[in-house]
Amino acid sequence: MKVAVMGAGAVGSYYGGMLARAGHEVVLIARPQHARAIERDGLHMETTSFDEHVHLAVSTEASAVQDANLVLFCVKSTDTESAGALIRPYLAADVLVLCLQNGVDNAERLRTVLPQHAVAAAVVYVATEMAGPGHVKHHGRGDLVIEPSNTSEAVARAFIAAGVATEVSGNVRGALWAKLILNCAYNAVSAIAQLPYGKTVQGEGVKDLMRDVVDECLAVAKAEGVQVTGDAYAAVDKLAGGMPRQFSSTAQDLARGKRSEIDYLNGLIVKRGEALGIAVPANRVLWALVKLLESKQARG
Structure with missing residues (x-):
């Protein structure tokens, strides 16, 4: 395949x-x-199974997507429409x-910008970070769940052959919500404390807070008619043990003085909760605190 990665940060660089x-x-x-x-120097990939420099093309221009069969769309949720x-x-x-x-809701939003093109959602389960310019560090997992499309099966086979566990699922919406719940439970807490997942869950009262967050997310999902995949509580309990040294993407953004995606994580639960008449106080507090930290950084 000819593949372009739009937004080659930690996630895009890893899969690309x-x-x-x-x-x-x-x-x-x-x-x-x-x-x-x-x-x-090539892309320095420091993963759990290999450490090497991978040579590939790189550009700073959006026009580099030209002639690609597959575009991995990896920009921040805040930039979905503008990058599209x-x-x-x-x-x-x-x-x-592939989002x-x-x-x-990124794929849905992107389809409004690219109505003439095939857009598919994907659920990403990977722990990565940019350890420096051109250096992506992989801490764990890497599997994908892809929404069906005319070419999704072929894309999945290519990922599998490349060492990326991938499945095509008819309930990507439910899988996206399952991932959203994980993000809502961990991202803001890791960002506020500037601690990795393993240390975050050791904080007094944190596990109870995370359970409250999950309760609220599941209530909103149920009202939305979403069939969340798996056991959300078990997934939250398991994540810190599987990725103890991982900082959330929100924590990484705040540490670098960048705007985070919190409006599309806990903030989305707040917005949907308000529309549905469902109280979501735990998500509201986490969202508000991260927004406060962002505004503090913006003021310098």
Whole structure:
């Protein structure tokens, strides 16, 4: 396949690197500092199973998606519409745009920007971070759940051959909500405390807080008619043990002075809860505190 990665941060670089390593023609669309390092040394992939430099193409321009069969769309949820508009003039007619993003509504939002193209949602279970320019560090997992489309099965086979466990599911909405609940339970707490998951859950009262968050998320999901996959409580209990050293993406954003995706995580539960008349006080407090920290950073 010819693959373009729009938004080659930690997630995009990891999956793009895995496909490039398997022999696919991959171009990462990345920020200038990241791009320069990759042009010079290749993409440094430090994973749980290998540590090597993967050589692949890199660009800073949205036009690099031209002629790609597959676009891995990995921008922040805050940038979904604007990034979609940037790549729209260059997309091939038969391209699949696969959303590898946090949140539950990105594919739906992107379809409004790209009505002439196939857009599919995916659920991403991976612990990664940018350890430096051109250096992606993988802490665990990496599996994907992909929404059905005309080419999803072929894409899934390519990922599997590249060492990425992947399945195509007819209930991606339920899987996205299951991932959202994990993010709502962990992201804000890790960000506020600036602690990894393993230390976060050791805090006094934190596990009870996380259970309250899950209760509220499940109430909203039920009212929305969503069939959440799996056992949300068990998944939350298990995550810290599987990724004890991982900082949430929200924590990483705040540490770098960047705007986070909290409006699309706990903030989404607050918004949907208000619309449905469901009280979500735990999610509201976490959302409000992260927003306060963001505004504090913005003021310098």
